[in-house]
Amino acid sequence: MSVRTRSRRFLETALAAFFTALVFAKPYTALADDLIPAVSSLNVPADMVFVDAGTVAKCLEAARPGALCLSLDRVLNQEGRLANMRDVRWLLGSYGLTGDEGVVIYADDEKTRDAMAAIFYLAGQDRVSRLIKSAQVDSTGKGVAGALSRRALFVGKVRLVNLQPAPFGRVSSAQLAEFVSDLNLDPRALFMWPAGYL
Numbered sequence: 311m312s313v314r315t316r317s318r319r320f321l322e323t324a325l326a327a328f329f330t331a332l333v334f335a336k337p338y339t340a341l342a343d344d345l346i347p348a349v350s351s352l353n354v355p356a357d358m359v360f361v362d363a364g365t366v367a368k369c370l371e372a373a374r375p376g377a378l379c380l381s382l383d384r385v386l387n388q389e390g391r392l393a394n395m396r397d398v399r400w401l402l403g404s405y406g407l408t409g410d411e412g413v414v415i416y417a418d419d420e421k422t423r424d425a426m427a428a429i430f431y432l433a434g435q436d437r438v439s440r441l442i443k444s445a446q447v448d449s450t451g452k453g454v455a456g457a458l459s460r461r462a463l464f465v466g467k468v469r470l471v472n473l474q475p476a477p478f479g480r481v482s483s484a485q486l487a488e489f490v491s492d493l494n495l496d497p498r499a500l501f502m503w504p505a506g507y508l
Contacts, residue, residue, distance in 0.1 A: 345431070345438075345493050345497060346427050346428075346431055346438050346439065346440060346490055346493065347439050347440070348439070348440045348441075348442045349414065349439045349440070349441060349442065350441070350442050351441060351447065351448075354414055354439070354441075355412065357412065358412045358413065358414045358439070359378065359407070359411050359412065359414070360376070360378070360413075360414050360416065360441075361377065361378045361380050361414065361415045361416070361426065361430075362374070362377045362378065362379050362380070362381075362416060362417065362453050363380060363381060363382055363415055363416065363417040363423055363425075363426035364417045364418055364419075364422065366379045366381050366455065369381075369453035370452060370453050370455060371452065372450075372451075372452070373447075373449055373453035374416075374447050374448050374453070375448065375451025375452070376451065376453075376454060377416075377451075377454065378405045378407075378453065378454055378456070379453035379454060379455050379456075380401075380405060380426070380456065382417075382422050382425055382426050382429075382483060384401060385397075385398055385401065385429055386425070386481070386483060386486070389480060390480025390481050390482055391504070392480075392481050392504050395432075395433065395468055395473075398429060398433050399433055399464040399466075400460055400464070401456065402430075402433060402435075402464045403461065403462050403463055403464040404456040404457045404459065404460050404461060405454075405456045405457075405461070406457075406461040406462045407435070407462060407464055408462050408463065408464055408466070409434050409435050409436055409464050409465050409466020409467075410436050410465070410466070411435070411436065411437075412436060412437035412439070413430055413435055413437070413439070414439045414440070415427045415430065415438065415439070415440050415441065416440075416441035416447055420443050420487075421483050421484060422483060423440055423443075424440060424486070424487035425483040425484075425486035425487045426486075427439075427440050428486040428487065428489045428490050428501070429486065431469065431472075432468065432469050432472060432473060432489075432501060433464070433466060433468060434464075434468045434469060435466050436466060440490075471498060472489075472493075472498070472499060472500060472501055473500070473501060474500045474501065474502050474503070475502075475503060475504075476502035476503060476504050477504075478504075479502070479504060480504075481502070481503075481504065485501075486501070
């Protein structure tokens with residue numbers, strides 16, 4: 311067998327293997343664990359900012375040292391009225407956030423945690439993680455409240471690809487939490503944010 315024949319057969323075999331791999335390969339889908347991962351306190355990078363999404367009063371008394379006390383009711387009231395995106399971003403700036411940081415959200419209730427994670431993600435925070443429920447939080451310190459004025463300009467880009475304006479209606483913490491699960495199925499999942507979301 312000539313060198314040319316062997317080279318040709320090798321090329322044909324390699325091409326056949328390549329196209330077989332293409333046919334049977336599963337399409338890549340970004341999962342929520344890639345977009346808003348659940349992490350333990352043991353594998354959280356040192357530069358991450360912790361956010362306590364529980365009650366502010368409790369956070370100010372006992373929280374992870376330096377954690378930001380940002381409760382869900384600051385952006386979503388009991389009737390389901392969600393603040394517009396401009397105000398949410400202003401609020402994040404009042405905590406000194408620019409959107410370039412990585413944040414880790416935690417709360418006693420998983421739904422509250424995930425709802426706040428969804429808000430951070432949609433507002434344009436660069437990296438958002440959720441602390442797994444079983445993780446022990448060091449509550450030997452005190453949390454930090456936001457300022458009365460903006461301390462930093464929040465410049466993270468709103469994730470418009472995931473937002474769809476809703477002219478009327480209310481939302482719930484459950485719907486926000488479900489959005490995180492929806493991202494698990496489709497990274498282009500949409501959330502119906504009330505009118506004026508920009």
